[in-house]
Amino acid sequence: xxxxxxxxxxxxxxxxxxxxxxxxxxxxxxxxxxxxxxxxxxxxxxxxxxxxxxxxxxxxxxxxxxxxxxxxxxxxxxxxxxxxxxxxxxxxxxxxxxxxxxxxxxxxxxxxxxxxxxxxxxxxxxxxxxxxxxxxxxxxxxxxxxxxxxxxxxxxxxxxxxxxxxxxxxxxxxxxxxxxxxxxxxxxxxxxxxxxxxxxxxxxxxxxxxxxxxxxxxxxxxxxxxxxxxxxxxxxxxxxxxxxxxxxxxxxxxxx
Ligand SMILES: [Zn+2]
Ligand SMILES: [Zn+2]
Numbered sequence: 001x002x003x004x005x006x007x008x009x010x011x012x013x014x015x016x017x018x019x020x021x022x023x024x025x026x027x028x029x030x031x032x033x034x035x036x037x038x039x040x041x042x043x044x045x046x047x048x049x050x051x052x053x054x055x056x057x058x059x060x061x062x063x064x065x066x067x068x069x070x071x072x073x074x075x076x077x078x079x080x081x082x083x084x085x086x087x088x089x090x091x092x093x094x095x096x097x098x099x100x101x102x103x104x105x106x107x108x109x110x111x112x113x114x115x116x117x118x119x120x121x122x123x124x125x126x127x128x129x130x131x132x133x134x135x136x137x138x139x140x141x142x143x144x145x146x147x148x149x150x151x152x153x154x155x156x157x158x159x160x161x162x163x164x165x166x167x168x169x170x171x172x173x174x175x176x177x178x179x180x181x182x183x184x185x186x187x188x189x190x191x192x193x194x195x196x197x198x199x200x201x202x203x204x205x206x207x208x209x210x211x212x213x214x215x216x217x218x219x220x221x222x223x224x225x226x227x228x229x230x231x232x233x234x235x236x237x238x239x240x241x242x243x244x245x246x247x248x249x250x251x252x253x254x255x256x
Contacts, residue, residue, distance in 0.1 A: 001096070001122060003163065005204045006033040011169045012056055013206060015127055017096060022046040024070075024095050026115070026127045027167050031060035038067070047095045050074035050084070051129025052112040057167065070095070077111030087113060105131040105155065107148025108138030116158060124162040126210070128155060133166045134195075134208040136174030137219040139253065145246035149222065153241070156220045160211030171195050171205040177255050178218050181230050181248065187215040218248055 002020075005013040008030050015026040016037055023043040027050060028034050038045055047070040050058055061072060061081045073093055076086035087093065089104035093115075100115040108130045115127040130138035131148075132155050140148055175192045182188055191212060195205040214220055221227045222244040232239070236247035 001098070003125065003165070003207065004037065005165070005206055006037050007169075007204075008033050009056055013165075013167055013169065013204065014060075015165045015167075017098075017125070018043050019096055022096055024049060025064075026165070027051055027057035027129060028060035028064055029056040029058065031063035034060060034064055035067075044069055046070040048072045049095075049100070049115050049127060050080050051114060051127065051131075051167070052109040053078040053080055054109065054130070057129065075111040075113040078109060089113070100127075103154060105129075105151035107131060107140055107143035107145075107151045110142040112143075112151075114155065116162075119159075119161075123209075124159050125165065125207075126155065126158060126162050127165045129167050131155065132164060132213065132217075132220075133168060133174055134164065134171040134205055134213065135178050135191075135217050136170060136252070137217075137249070140249060145249060146242045148249070149242040149245040152219055152245075156210065156214055158210050160209065160214070162210040163207035164210060164213060165207045169204060169206070171208075172199060175216070177252050178216060180255070181218040182221070182224070182226050184226065185216065187212075191216045219245060222248070 002018050004016045008014050014028050017024050024047040025034050045068050072084045074080035074084045076088050087102045091102040093100050098117050100117045103114045105112050105114045117125040198205050222241040228239045231244040231247040234247050234251045237243045
């Protein structure tokens with residue numbers, strides 16, 4: 001299996017997984033990069049996974065149907081281009097012979113879902129849309145801090161070697177914020193150097209790994225004393241994880 005990040009728009013990635021003959025794509029916000037990748041490798045499009053309803057994630061779905069030999073899957077509680085097989089937390093789908101389980105991750109949008117494959121020979125794979133980014137997380141457009149904190153906590157419990165396939169290249173900007181929250185975190189300094197080198201060479205910083213995110217991402221570290229202290233200085237109502245998360249998310253919205 002090959003896992004590829006197809007750049008789209010200015011900072012989106014459309015994830016493609018293929019076995020040399022068949023491919024699936026995740027969140028095709030535009031069709032052209034998918035057409036080009038399928039053509040270059042002579043692949044059949046065997047399925048589309050959608051994580052949430054935003055246009056930069058679904059805009060290319062209808063234009064890809066003409067060459068789609070398989071289903072479009074998406075969150076039951078959101079408006080997705082139809083026809084689409086609706087999915088809920090705990091549902092399982094099989095694509096390219098791989099089983100993916102659905103995890104409800106409300107917060108960025110009300111019905112956002114993620115797709116997790118537990119791995120078979122290779123490392124597990126997580127397609128998490130705009131919920132978890134490397135070093136950061138999505139903005140709260142439709143959900144509460146409590147919901148998003150719980151969603152991120154569920155993702156943080158996945159196996160450490162899980163490949164984290166986020167839908168945007170926001171890593172360096174996120175890490176600048178993370179360094180202000182936790183200036184004394186050595187794992188963060190090392191990871192930042194790796195990501196700067198990747199971007200300087202025009203490579204994606206993704207996929208990340210869950211164990212990396214647990215070590216560097218302040219939004220997954222709301223119980224760490226240094227993070228709690230920093231959040232308290234920025235208005236956190238208490239040391240509870242969801243209050244720390246809420247303060248960090250508010251602060252990050254204004255951070256430049
Ligand atoms: Zn979004
Ligand atoms: Zn997006």
